[in-house]
Amino acid sequence: MFILNPILNATGSISLRVLRDLHDYTSSAYMGIAMTGLYAIIISLTGMGWTFTDRFDSETWLIIIAVGFIAVFQQIARFKAL
DSSP, X not given: OTTHHHHHHHHHHHHHHHTTTSOHHHHHHHHHHHHHHHHHHHHXXXXXXXXXXXXXXXXXXXXXXXXXXXXXXXXXXXXXXX
């Protein structure tokens, strides 16, 4: 599972170059939605299930939301840098 992260990041960088004509926020939103969908499919296919979310407390959910926002801003910064 961890091996997919560098591969998906490289694919994201290539996709950002292809999507240069779109607005920064639009391409970042597309990337975020695609990554979320892909990870959801991977979790479902590997049989891990979603029961691990039952153990999350409110602090964990806040951290997950914060990491999500940071990822979006990182995509925007990467898009502007390319």
